Amino acid sequence: MSELLQVRNLEMSYYTEGGRVRAVDGVSFDVEQGEVVGIVGESGCGKTAVSLSILRLLPSPPAKIEGGEILFEGQDLVKLSGERLRRIRGDDIAMIFQEPMTSLNPVYTIGNQLIEAIRLHQQLEGKAARNRAIEMLKLVGIPRADEVIDEYPHRFSGGMRQRAMIAMALSCDPKLLIADEPTTALDVTIQAQILELMRELKERLHTAIIFITHDLSVIAEMSDRVLVMYAGKIVEQGSVVDLFHDPQHPYTQGLIGSRPSMDVERERLEFIPGSVPNPLHMPGGCPFHPRCSHAMEICRREMPGEKQGENEHGVRCWLHLDKSDDQARPLRAAVGAAEE
Amino acid sequence: METNEIPGTGTQSRGYEEAEIPAVDLEDDVSTGTVAPRRRRGVSEWHQVGKHLLRNRGAVIGLLIIGIFVIGAVFAPVLTTHNPIQNNLTMRLQSPSTTHWLGTDALGRDLYSRMLYGSRISLNIGLISVVIGVAVGVPIGAISGFYGGKLDIFTQRIIDIMIAFPGILLAIIVVTVLGVGVQNVMIATGIASVPIYARLVRGSVLAAKEQSYVEAARAAGLGDASIVFRHILPNCLAPIIVQSTFQIATSILWAAGLGFLGLGAQAPMPEWGAILSDGRAYIRTAHHLTTYPGLAILFMVLGFNLLGDGLRDALDPRSRGN
Amino acid sequence: MYQYIARRLLLTVPVIFGVAILVFSIIRLIPGDPARAIAGVQASPEFIQQVRARYRLDEPLPVQFGIFLGDLARGELGRSTFSRRPVATEIGERFPRTFLLAMTALVIATIVGVSAGIVSATRRNSMFDNVSMLFALVGVAAPVFWMALMLQLLFAVNMRILPATGIGTWRHLVLPSITLGMASAGLMARITRSSMLEVLRQDFITTARAKGLNERFVIYKHALKNALIPVVTVMGLQFGILLGGAVLTETVFAWPGIGRLLVDSILRRDYPVVQGTVMLMAFLFVIINLVVDITYAFLDPRIHYQGEAGE
Numbered sequence: 001m002s003e004l005l006q007v008r009n010l011e012m013s014y015y016t017e018g019g020r021v022r023a024v025d026g027v028s029f030d031v032e033q034g035e036v037v038g039i040v041g042e043s044g045c046g047k048t049a050v051s052l053s054i055l056r057l058l059p060s061p062p063a064k065i066e067g068g069e070i071l072f073e074g075q076d077l078v079k080l081s082g083e084r085l086r087r088i089r090g091d092d093i094a095m096i097f098q099e100p101m102t103s104l105n106p107v108y109t110i111g112n113q114l115i116e117a118i119r120l121h122q123q124l125e126g127k128a129a130r131n132r133a134i135e136m137l138k139l140v141g142i143p144r145a146d147e148v149i150d151e152y153p154h155r156f157s158g159g160m161r162q163r164a165m166i167a168m169a170l171s172c173d174p175k176l177l178i179a180d181e182p183t184t185a186l187d188v189t190i191q192a193q194i195l196e197l198m199r200e201l202k203e204r205l206h207t208a209i210i211f212i213t214h215d216l217s218v219i220a221e222m223s224d225r226v227l228v229m230y231a232g233k234i235v236e237q238g239s240v241v242d243l244f245h246d247p248q249h250p251y252t253q254g255l256i257g258s259r260p261s262m263d264v265e266r267e268r269l270e271f272i273p274g275s276v277p278n279p280l281h282m283p284g285g286c287p288f289h290p291r292c293s294h295a296m297e298i299c300r301r302e303m304p305g306e307k308q309g310e311n312e313h314g315v316r317c318w319l320h321l322d323k324s325d326d327q328a329r330p331l332r333a334a335v336g337a338a339e340e
Numbered sequence: 341m342e343t344n345e346i347p348g349t350g351t352q353s354r355g356y357e358e359a360e361i362p363a364v365d366l367e368d369d370v371s372t373g374t375v376a377p378r379r380r381r382g383v384s385e386w387h388q389v390g391k392h393l394l395r396n397r398g399a400v401i402g403l404l405i406i407g408i409f410v411i412g413a414v415f416a417p418v419l420t421t422h423n424p425i426q427n428n429l430t431m432r433l434q435s436p437s438t439t440h441w442l443g444t445d446a447l448g449r450d451l452y453s454r455m456l457y458g459s460r461i462s463l464n465i466g467l468i469s470v471v472i473g474v475a476v477g478v479p480i481g482a483i484s485g486f487y488g489g490k491l492d493i494f495t496q497r498i499i500d501i502m503i504a505f506p507g508i509l510l511a512i513i514v515v516t517v518l519g520v521g522v523q524n525v526m527i528a529t530g531i532a533s534v535p536i537y538a539r540l541v542r543g544s545v546l547a548a549k550e551q552s553y554v555e556a557a558r559a560a561g562l563g564d565a566s567i568v569f570r571h572i573l574p575n576c577l578a579p580i581i582v583q584s585t586f587q588i589a590t591s592i593l594w595a596a597g598l599g600f601l602g603l604g605a606q607a608p609m610p611e612w613g614a615i616l617s618d619g620r621a622y623i624r625t626a627h628h629l630t631t632y633p634g635l636a637i638l639f640m641v642l643g644f645n646l647l648g649d650g651l652r653d654a655l656d657p658r659s660r661g662n
Numbered sequence: 663m664y665q666y667i668a669r670r671l672l673l674t675v676p677v678i679f680g681v682a683i684l685v686f687s688i689i690r691l692i693p694g695d696p697a698r699a700i701a702g703v704q705a706s707p708e709f710i711q712q713v714r715a716r717y718r719l720d721e722p723l724p725v726q727f728g729i730f731l732g733d734l735a736r737g738e739l740g741r742s743t744f745s746r747r748p749v750a751t752e753i754g755e756r757f758p759r760t761f762l763l764a765m766t767a768l769v770i771a772t773i774v775g776v777s778a779g780i781v782s783a784t785r786r787n788s789m790f791d792n793v794s795m796l797f798a799l800v801g802v803a804a805p806v807f808w809m810a811l812m813l814q815l816l817f818a819v820n821m822r823i824l825p826a827t828g829i830g831t832w833r834h835l836v837l838p839s840i841t842l843g844m845a846s847a848g849l850m851a852r853i854t855r856s857s858m859l860e861v862l863r864q865d866f867i868t869t870a871r872a873k874g875l876n877e878r879f880v881i882y883k884h885a886l887k888n889a890l891i892p893v894v895t896v897m898g899l900q901f902g903i904l905l906g907g908a909v910l911t912e913t914v915f916a917w918p919g920i921g922r923l924l925v926d927s928i929l930r931r932d933y934p935v936v937q938g939t940v941m942l943m944a945f946l947f948v949i950i951n952l953v954v955d956i957t958y959a960f961l962d963p964r965i966h967y968q969g970e971a972g973e
Contacts, residue, residue: 057868082877090874102865106964107887116883117873152963168873501680504944504951506902508909513684513940516928517691593805597910600807601925616808620914623815630815634808642803 005031010068021279023049025232036209038223046232091121094169098181100161104153111149121172136167159190231287238313248315392654399650405643413460422450424457425608433626443628454610465595466588472530477537485545502535525604529591544576578655585648589641681944699933702743740934749938760919764904766839771846779854801848810841810914827916838915846900858889898954
């Protein structure tokens with residue numbers, strides 16, 4: 001087995017003034033070595049919450065991981081001590097964030113922030129650490145790296161900052177890179193450049209990547225496998241080919257249908273009628289049913305289980321369960337029978 | 341809305357002016373039919389603010405403290421036990437007792453009664469000086485921010501000069517020129533707060549000027565005065581209210597300081613700072629004359645500061661959770 | 663950087679000029695004859711006449727202001743109508759004492775306030791946080807002269823461990839500087855705390871944690887420098903508050919500085935001294951704020967580039 005990361009039944013909630021919000025609700029997935037896994041979904045579906053849960057970077061309170069396991073090379077990150085987790089952060093698992101404008105500390109130079117990570121994890125000091133930092137900046141395509149290293153972040157454009165963030169993330173040769181909407185805040189042309197860079201680096205460094213985005217075109221370009229999230233749950237997962245050619249879940253179908261075919265323009269997925277449910281008042285049953293054109297009686301009552309198809313193509317939808325599972329037969333008839 | 345993502349990843353706060361509630365109530369403006377969305381708070385919005393305020397422990401304590409002083413001030417004639425300015429030389433420097441709840445001063449006057457009337461003076465000074473500060477500072481800031489240009493540069497330099505004097509020093513200068521006395525203290529503390537309001541409102545106006553609802557109002561052909569008073573100033577209301585609450589506290593402190601220095605209220609006026617100053621000579625034998633007035637000032641100032649903190653939180657949507 | 667400092671220096675010139683105008687106006691705004699105000703209440707008619715001639719009080723205001731500025735530039739501030747000594751001498755003698763008091767208070771306030779603020783922010787809602795924030799609230803709300811009297815009563819009258827009034831030894835400095843620093847400490851604790859909490863919510867803090875830095879490093883390297891930016895701004899304002907507070911504190915502790923001199927002079931209608939003291943205090947405050955702005959530029963790299971290259 002070459003499983004690098006195994007997430008099992010992850011449960012994470014925010015405790016807000018309005019009540020408990022289940023941001024991640026029973027999410028399970030694997031990431032193999034060198035594999036790129038895309039997580040796609042609308043804003044608020046829990047994809048960022050998943051990514052931040054892995055390194056336990058969520059502010060607590062209000063966030064709390066309430067269950068499940070996150071096995072990284074066999075050790076459970078959920079139970080790891082702070083000290084040992086810190087040794088993994090930035091070294092074995094690195095992150096890139098959505099907002100390059102605010103993700104770098106404005107009062108320290110790029111070099112300072114890069115070298116700090118290198119010194120921490122690579123036992124390089126002084127000149128050697130600095131050289132490594134310059135090398136990394138060159139790797140991500142920053143021109144005049146040996147001068148730019150002493151600049152403050154505000155002198156950088158958004159794209160350059162994101163390159164610097166990538167350099168920082170890759171500086172310690174991580175086994176897993178978590179990229180949380182790394183291109184969302186950027187201009188279209190810059191977006192394309194950053195994606196190109198990441199693809200290139202992926203080929204070169206064989207780092208496994210969890211790529212989080214709301215943009216299906218990006219997923220199609222980057223990923224080997226895709227997880228589709230809705231309201232804190234994975235509703236469909238499969239290889240990128242299977243998912244795009246044979247989407248099973250009405251939500252996935254909607255996402256693909258609403259994708260603008262011409263360009264990679266950021267597009268709010270507005271072609272699916274309705275909007276993401278209020279997390280404080282989640283609809284019962286399948287959370288997608290109020291927006292689903294195929295909604296049935298049972299969808300309102302009960303969350304469907306996962307149906308595994310070929311090639312590990314899984315889907316959680318009653319439409320597909322009634323064909324193979326006996327559980328879904330009582331489409332309209334069963335009332336409360338399955339309520340636990 | 342990214343309710344599910346990490347809360348509070350917003351940018352660094354730059355004061356109240358950017359922390360406006362984006363409550364948009366649509367209102368048809370004039371005959372052109374242009375819709376100018378205004379961010380003025382509706383009744384329900386204020387209701388929300390009130391509810392939030394009452395859930396804030398500090399603010400409630402502050403309101404209670406202020407309430408007690410206000411009741412004391414309003415009903416002082418009923419609540420007092422003695423005449424606050426009548427001397428009684430046979431009862432000098434008495435310690436607190438059942439007849440004189442807080443004791444008496446060097447002239448035999450009842451401290452409790454004097455302090456009750458004193459709360460009238462302090463509250464008056466606080467309110468009136470804020471009214472002066474707002475009445476002068478807000479228009480200056482609004483005009484300066486709205487018109488910009490040379491006028492703005494000029495007023496900004498004037499403000500810079502006023503700010504070059506620490507607040508109480510500015511008040512002392514004004515009192516020096518106008519002479520001592522309670523009224524002059526009100527004017528002095530009021531003037532000393534003018535630059536604060538001018539700065540605050542100018543900043544808010546500059547921010548509001550760029551908003552689309554102002555553009556819309558302008559496109560609809562509204563006059564400058566109408567734009568400023570109906571569309572811009574209502575949006576600066578929140579920071580002005582918060583600042584005024586704190587400013588009441590500051591003015592009370594400054595006024596008490598001036599009274600203590602002999603530059604404020606004059607005998608026999610029962611102003612707290614002056615009472616304290618009179619009592620100083622007897623600190624070894626009758627420290628109630630310094631302790632109680634000081635505590636009164638402390639609590640009144642604390643009350644307004646707590647309320648100010650609470651108001652700031654209630655009016656700042658970021659702190660209200662998503 | 664130097665450009666920024668030069669620009670900032672240039673901006674202080676009109677302010678100091680304006681301050682001079684204001685100080686110049688004080689005597690002319692007081693009801694009555696300015697010559698009598700300068701000469702003193704009990705001055706002889708001849709002396710008043712002399713003063714009128716010396717300051718050309720019969721001539722238009724711009725001429726008078728020219729004379730005033732010329733005198734100011736030479737440090738010629740007139741004579742006290744009370745002591746008959748030159749104002750410059752009176753002030754020169756007392757100013758170092760006020761400066762010592764205000765600086766000691768500022769140092770105490772900064773150390774106590776900033777450290778309490780940091781600890782409060784990192785242990786939000788803990789016992790420490792609650793208690794120190796309560797102290798901060800009370801420290802800000804308590805009138806400084808009352809605090810002075812209470813400390814005097816406690817430490818000098820009752821416990822007899824520190825002198826109540828006067829100057830001379832370091833022990834004389836303890837009570838006045840603590841009194842004076844208390845309000846500032848409270849304010850700085852509150853500002854440090856809220857600024858720190860704000861910074862700790864920023865994305866780059868998550869970045870720093872994601873790098874595997876330990877929490878202490880995240881707080882003291884990444885958060886603190888950002889959090890101190892507003893604190894430094896407030897420090898400048900604090901100095902003004904301290905100068906104002908010195909007027910009151912010096913009165914209670916019989917500390918012969920310029921604050922007490924100012925109050926005494928106002929009460930004695932010794933206007934030349936009032937003029938000189940006010941000018942000095944305002945000038946000092948302007949300079950301190952200049953220093954603060956420059957410090958600010960060192961803390962925040964975004965500041966000094968704005969002027970250059972039109973970024």
